[in-house]
Amino acid sequence: MPVSQPARHPAGVVPGSSGSGVRNIGEVLRELAEEFPQVTASKIRFLEEKGLISPQRTRAGYRKYASHDVERLRFVLALQRDQYLPLKVIKDYVDAIDRGERPESLPGGMTLAPRVVSDQLSRELQGHARRLTAETLAAEAGAPRRLVDDLVSFGLITAVDNRFDEHALKITKACVQLEGHGIEPRHLRPFRAAADRELGLVESVVAPMASRRDVASKARAAETAREISELCLGLHSALVHSHIARMDS
Numbered sequence: 513m514p515v516s517q518p519a520r521h522p523a524g525v526v527p528g529s530s531g532s533g534v535r536n537i538g539e540v541l542r543e544l545a546e547e548f549p550q551v552t553a554s555k556i557r558f559l560e561e562k563g564l565i566s567p568q569r570t571r572a573g574y575r576k577y578a579s580h581d582v583e584r585l586r587f588v589l590a591l592q593r594d595q596y597l598p599l600k601v602i603k604d605y606v607d608a609i610d611r612g613e614r615p616e617s618l619p620g621g622m623t624l625a626p627r628v629v630s631d632q633l634s635r636e637l638q639g640h641a642r643r644l645t646a647e648t649l650a651a652e653a654g655a656p657r658r659l660v661d662d663l664v665s666f667g668l669i670t671a672v673d674n675r676f677d678e679h680a681l682k683i684t685k686a687c688v689q690l691e692g693h694g695i696e697p698r699h700l701r702p703f704r705a706a707a708d709r710e711l712g713l714v715e716s717v718v719a720p721m722a723s724r725r726d727v728a729s730k731a732r733a734a735e736t737a738r739e740i741s742e743l744c745l746g747l748h749s750a751l752v753h754s755h756i757a758r759m760d761s
Contacts, residue, residue, distance in 0.1 A: 533578060533579060534568075534576045534577060534578055535576075535577045535578075535582065536574065536575065536576070536577070537553050537556060537575055537577070538553075539577075540556065540577045540581075540582055540585070541553060541556070543582060544582070544585065544586065544589070547586070547589075547590075548586075548589050548593070551589060554726065554728045554731070555728075555731050556585065557728070558728050558731045558732065559585065559588060559599075560575075562599050562603065562735075563603060564584070564585075564588050564599060564602065564603055564606065565577075565581050565584055565585055565588070566581075567581050584606065587606075588602055588606075594678075597738070598735065598738040598739045598741075598742050599735050599738070599739075600739060601742070643672075643673075643675035643676065643677060644675060644676045644677070644680070644681060645674065645675065645676075646660050646661075646664075646671070646674075646676070649676045649680060649681060649684060650684075652681060653681055653684035653685045653688055654685070654688055655684050655685075655687070655688045659684070659687060659688065659691065659697070660684060662696070662697040662698070663680075663683065663684060663687060663697050665697070666697045666698060666700065666701050666704065667701070667704045668683055668687070668697060668700055668701075668703070668704055669683050669684065687700065710741070710744050713740075713744075714737050714740045714741055714744075715737075717736065717737075717740060718733040718734075718736050718737045718740075721733035721736065
């Protein structure tokens with residue numbers, strides 16, 4: 513990785529500032545604070561450790577974040593927050609972009625390049641964090657209000673402060689289509705129970721990391737939980753498809 517030439521500067525201050533196109537980690541945190549108030553220096557270093565960002569360093573070891581590093585950080589953090597995607601999925605995508613490839617779609621189904629985290633992308637990402645009323649949820653999912661009430665009753669979706677998130681919207685859309693096959697919310701209670709068992713399994717694995725107080729450990733716990741969840745979903749899908757394949761034979 514390229515290393516810049518040494519320069520005289522006060523102790524603890526990275527040469528260059530946002531005015532010269534580069535930032536130190538404190539300036540990056542201030543820039544991201546409004547959109548990502550929970551982000552810390554430890555979290556940024558953890559993302560660097562995982563290969564999501566690669567800031568340059570001075571000979572003295574100070575990190576230097578260029579504008580594209582900050583935009584890339586914003587992209588990764590937004591996908592983690594709004595789409596709950598594992599870092600591996602996000603990293604695979606940005607690595608493909610770095611190789612000059614053009615994947616058809618972004619993780620989560622978005623269609624904008626990660627190096628161009630513009631106002632347009634910010635608006636799209638914010639859309640994934642919307643909070644929907646029951647009426648809006650029903651309208652966007654193409655569902656009768658009765659179905660939304662049934663999904664709540666059977667524990668398949670949950671409102672927080674009388675608002676539903678994008679995950680509730682995805683669940684409701686799926687249940688609308690399942691109803692077309694005669695599968696009603698009351699038939700889907702085993703899915704809720706299975707999800708709860710899976711969550712218990714994930715929590716038991718990450719509990720030692722999650723119990724530590726340092727931010728880096730908590731970040732690793734969250735990422736491990738996402739990774740295990742993705743593996744469980746893949747296993748579930750493979751098992752179901754395996755049985756369906758036997759039906760065809």
